[in-house]
Amino acid sequence: MPELPEVETIRRDLARALTGRTIRGLTVRKVKLLRGASARQFHQRVVSARILDVSRRAKQLVLALSSGYTLLVHLKMTGQLVLAAPGANLKVGGHPIAGVRGVPNKYTYITLTLSGGRQLYFNDVRQFGYWRLVPTSGLPQVLAKLGPEPLAKEFTLARFRASLARRGRTSIKAALLDQSVVAGIGNIYADESLFVARLRPSRRVKSLHAAELAGLWRAVRAVLRRAVAARGTSFNSYVDGLGRAGTYWDKRLVYGRAGEPCPRCRRPIVRTVVAGRGTHTCPHCQR
DNA sequence: CACTTGACCTGTCCGC
C-alpha cells in the first residue's frame, strides 16, 4: 500500500488537522511497534507535547513535537493512520477490493488523543509498521541514507544518473526500489514507471542509454504526480487520513493487470518475478 | 562491497 503518493495524501489530510494540536493521550496496545524509546519514554516525550509540523520523507510521516522529539511513522505494508471523532465508528475503506471496517478495530494498536477530542488511530494487520521516536536534533542523521525526493527540485536527471551509477549491475527495478537511489517508490509505482518509460524491469542499470535514462526519470515523476493527484492506490488496505480510498487503482496501467490487454498495444500484460517482487509488464512494449 | 534471500506477521484467494 503506502508508497510516496499514499503517504503524501495522508500527510496532507493530517497536516491540516494535527498542526498546532496538543497530544492529550497515548494508548499503546502493542509495545513492539514502538522504536527508539521505551513505552514509558514515549509517554513522557509525546503526551502534553504540541505537534509543530507534519511532513513526509520517503514513505514515512514525520511529526515534529514541541518536546524536542520527532515521531517517525512507517506504515510498511498494511499500516493505516486514520483520524476520527471519538465514538464516530468511522467506516474505513470503500474500494470494492479493500475491506471496510470501523475504527477503532482489533488492528488498532496505537491511539493518540488530541486537543479538541479527536483521535488518531494507527491500525496495522501485519504489524510491520512502527512508530519511532528520535531527538529532533538527530533527525538529519536518521534520514541521511535516503535518496532524493523524486517530486522535489533536488531530484535532477544528473543526480538520478549519479546514484544509479552505484547500482550498475542490478536490474533497473531493484534500483528504483532502493530507497537510497530515490526515496518513496515501491512495487506498484516501479512497475508503472517502467511501463511508461518502455523499459523491461530486468534490464541491467548499466545497459541503459542516456535517452532511456532520461525517459525513466521523466516517467517516475509523471507517474508519481498522477498518483498523488488521484490520492493514491487502494487495492487492499490503504486509506487516506480520513479513512477514504484512493483512486489510482482505476487509473493504473499494468500493476495487477496480468492477462488484461496492454493499454498501448492490446497484447496481454504478463506477471513475472524481478528483484524478488511480483512484476507486471507488456513484453511487447517494454524493451 | 554489491547483491540476493529470508524473516517479520496476518489475511485472502485459489485449487483440490
Place this chain on the structure above:
DNA sequence: TGCGGACAGGTCAAGT
C-alpha cells in the same frame, strides 16, 4: 466448507 499453499504494497539482517 475445509485445508494447504502461494502471495501481498516494505525493509532489515544475514547470507553468497
